[in-house]
Amino acid sequence: MDTQARTTIIEPLEGCLTGSVHVPGDKSISHRAVLFAAMAEGTTRLSGVLDSDDVRSSVRAVQQLGARVALEKMADGSLAGGITGWGAQGPRTPDGPIDCGNSGTTARLLMGVLAPWDIEVELTGDESLRRRPMARVTAPLSRMGARFFPEGAATLPLTVRGTRSLRAAKYDSPIASAQVKTAVLLAGVGAEGTTCVTEPSPSRNHTELMLPLFGVPTTAASGVAQVCGSAPMHACEVEVPGDPSSAAFLACAAALKPGSAIQIEGVSLNPARIGFLRTLEQMGVDASRRGVSSSGKELSGIVSVRYCDDLHGCEVPAEKIASLVDEVPALSLVAAHARGITVFREVGELRVKETDRIAAVIDGLGLLGVNAWMDGNDLYIEGNPGLQVPEGLRLSSGGDHRLAMTWALAGLVSESAVVVEDFEAVSASYPGFLGDIRSLVRRA
């Protein structure tokens, strides 16, 4: 690998992928573990926390708000240690704005964390985060009594003004978003009465599974997530399993690289997160999972994936998109190598992630010689079995970690190198991606 002026040359893998690997901690669960520990009374012990730029944004934020963080880097690269929360005393007013960096989860969840306190905090982020929609969270929180400035602000920077007299709410979310659901539920933890959220299809449920560990009465049944406030949160122990969204990149690599057969160990097998395995299976891939342990109600285990020499297109229905929302770029690359057409229904949300991932996938696959298009909010990909990347191909991540890994994958499984601009964006979620994938290479 050569790095020059923010471009990285990704050389093809010199052999198939075999053996076992552990992926780093789950990003969604790490954010929640850090934020909930900061909200709680006492010292929460955490292990397996992902050390990435996005999670560091959450860690810095809670430090600015008065939580005491004593996390250390472990030999396996994870963070472990204690976080002593502000508990009943509440967060303190930070010295200046809180910079959420590139992390949508940090910004949106913090709004819910701050809403039930008499505090004014300015939130901001990098160029990408300052373009992303925030009204989806400010609207329900405003109905509960929180205020946001400038009045009507729909993007960062904005100032949250919370209130101790926050009202509980019943919120029928128009989108399946775990960030929206979590922000409302966290606000509800500090409001008197029952706060509940419904959504059009199930989004990831890590919040509902973790809040009871911190002593918050929480239920989730028949599509309704509910908390009873106001509830004091107390310290507990949280063990973070491996990230299925990171595992998905290794799984897609194994499915595409001839001769490969890998096991990914210690991965979260939360059904709301492993839609990518079902989609790979539908495309003909031998992909399986085996649960071996659990932390609280989060199951984790081993994912096994083998190379597939007869990939075929499939249809992913709208109600399954939330279970693989961050994996659509990587799965699109697999679809680009498959026979026939793959369609991902109702993926309009991808337009407002770190980049417009729809435009990026269509443009990037176009440069690979693969036809992809949108019809309404459905993404279509017409695969090309035997696809090889053209010599000298240059693709840009646009600063988006999922695209950095998707375009790297295009080169890793091909016969020619690919130049990826701004590959460093991987540090948002999976700084060790290239090292992990190369650790699986066995020369023929």
Ligand SMILES: O=C(O)C1=C[C@@H](OP(=O)(O)O)[C@@H](O)[C@H](O)C1
């Ligand atoms: O709650 C979370 O941890 C996340 C929810 C999803 O976003 P939305 O809530 O916007 O769907 C996902 O894309 C993001 O990577 C993490």
Ligand SMILES: C=C(OP(=O)(O)O)C(=O)O
């Ligand atoms: C969309 C993502 O994260 P966030 O919304 O936290 O920036 C992602 O990790 O792909």
